[in-house]
Each structure stands twice: as C-alpha cells, then as structure tokens.
Amino acid sequence: MTKPIIKTTTAEDIPALQEVLDKTGLFPSDMLPDMLAPALAGETESFWLTCFVDGRAIGLCYTIPEEFAPGTWNMLALAVHPDLQGRRVGTALVSAVEQHLIAQQQRILIVDTSGTEAFARTRQFYAQAGYEEEARIRDFWAEGDDKVTFRKAL
Incomplete structure (x- = not known):
C-alpha cells in the first residue's frame, strides 16, 4: 500500500x-x-x-x-x-x-461513539490517537447503548 x-x-x-x-x-x-x-x-x-x-x-x-x-x-x-x-x-x-x-x-476536537461492545475497537482507536474519554451518557443511542464522548486538546 x-x-x-x-x-x-x-x-x-x-x-x-x-x-x-x-x-x-x-x-x-x-x-x-x-x-x-x-x-x-x-x-x-x-x-x-x-x-x-x-x-x-x-x-x-x-x-x-x-x-x-x-x-x-x-x-x-x-x-x-x-x-x-x-x-x-x-x-x-x-x-x-x-x-x-x-x-x-x-482549541478542541471531540468525537462521539457508542459504548457497546461492537464499538470497542473504535473507542480503542481514539484512545490510541490521544483522545480521552470525557463523558458518557447512558442509554443515549438506545437502551443499553451509551454515547461516549472523546476529547483532544489541539
């Protein structure tokens, strides 16, 4: 590639x-x-x-x-x-x-993703890119599917 x-x-x-x-x-x-x-x-x-x-x-x-x-x-x-x-x-x-x-x-870049197991790789990707989990809103997307917000200071 x-x-x-x-x-x-x-x-x-x-x-x-x-x-x-x-x-x-x-x-x-x-x-x-x-x-x-x-x-x-x-x-x-x-x-x-x-x-x-x-x-x-x-x-x-x-x-x-x-x-x-x-x-x-x-x-x-x-x-x-x-x-x-x-x-x-x-x-x-x-x-x-x-x-x-x-x-x-x-100043800041944020990104939202899902808290479900299906998005574990996505959350790991952002953590490895230097983003920190800033917030979690329970059941946001659906019952049992939290909204997870990552943040990075620029």
Whole structure:
C-alpha cells in the first residue's frame, strides 16, 4: 500500500465514498451528496477530507464547528473502506483533521461513539490517537447503548 494522500473532498469523490459508506454502514450512502453540498458550495466552515490510496478514494472524515463553543470542533464521521482498516488510514485522516484545525488555531476536537461492545475497537482507536474519554451518557443511542464522548486538546 502506498502512502495515503488526503485532500479536501470534491464532487468527483462522491461515488467512491458512497462505496465506502455502503461497505461500512456508517450511514446511508444516498445521504452523502446532500450532506456534502454546503461544503462543496463554500457555504459552511464544516469540512470533509477524502483519503486516497493508489489513486482510489478509500476513506472520509467530516468535521464541524460546535455552535456556541468557539474553537471547539466535532468529528461527526470517519470511515475507511473495510479492506484497508487497520492500516493506519484512519489515523492519517484524524491527523490531517487535527493539523487543519491547529493551523486555524482551534482549541478542541471531540468525537462521539457508542459504548457497546461492537464499538470497542473504535473507542480503542481514539484512545490510541490521544483522545480521552470525557463523558458518557447512558442509554443515549438506545437502551443499553451509551454515547461516549472523546476529547483532544489541539
């Protein structure tokens, strides 16, 4: 695998990213064009990054500013094609997000995930990336499925 290349997401990336979403089940891929539209039109501070390996879009990250919390951002989506998970592609995407925000002198990046056993690897990923579990809201997503918020100072 060649070194991942991370760029701002473009409309041309949508079909390949929809495949990533279909393979990961992060959210329905038909939502992607509408979700991306404000960023593609330059109408928002939110930003999307696409990760390419060997010229193929294989991952995405979506990050938004938190309202009423200057300098605080929320990473709402991180997805890597299952064939390339565990190869530090997610780490490269998160690092690119962090560097982008640091360059803008932002303060904090948060990410929410599930507290279920199915998301244990996800929580471990964020812990290994230097994020600390900051909060847990019991039964947030569903009965028995806590919302776990991780935080990293930039």
